[in-house]
Amino acid sequence: MQESCCTTSLDHSSGKQRQVLLSSMEAAISVLVSQFKVFAGKDGSSDTLSRDEFHSLVASQLPNFVKNASNPAAVDKLMGSLDENKDGELTFMEFWHLIGTLAIQHGGFSQ
């Protein structure tokens, strides 16, 4: 992954498009957000992941980091553990807990 890459970043306060040079950490955050939106936008609400959207995200974007990523029952169980309000959808906040857990495991940090 390049040390830093440039991407357009919307300036939330002014709403104007601003071309900025993102650092590698900012670019990584940007990838996680944009990939969530790619899968969340496939059906229903574009702000949340449905069951099908979550399954396809895990299978294609987290095949190495999520154990049993290709096992539907295991992915259903994982989704259930993340879906705090039990509405059958995952908000970005609920999804983010998974990314944090995977980062901790990948980094070998204590929980």
Place this chain on the structure above:
Amino acid sequence: MQESCCTTSLDHSSGKQRQVLLSSMEAAISVLVSQFKVFAGKDGSSDTLSRDEFHSLVASQLPNFVKNASNPAAVDKLMGSLDENKDGELTFMEFWHLIGTLAIQHGGFSQ
């Protein structure tokens, strides 16, 4: 950022090095972990960010996403809000809350 890039990923259960093709999301997680370790390893414990390490990480890796990233008092205040056990250091978990907040802001998601 390439669609997917390949990196060595330690297989935690067996301890063996395994060459895997990471997806863009996995590569992004890997960047966030490795950059945390680069800065956390500069002084003292290599598992936590000291005040100086946090200041240099924010200045060089989060200059666009953290408001007032170059203002020491603002960064001190930010660190204080993240340092849950008030030991003057940030664990990866404490640091991860900041990354989540920045991702939510960058994505324009409701908190």
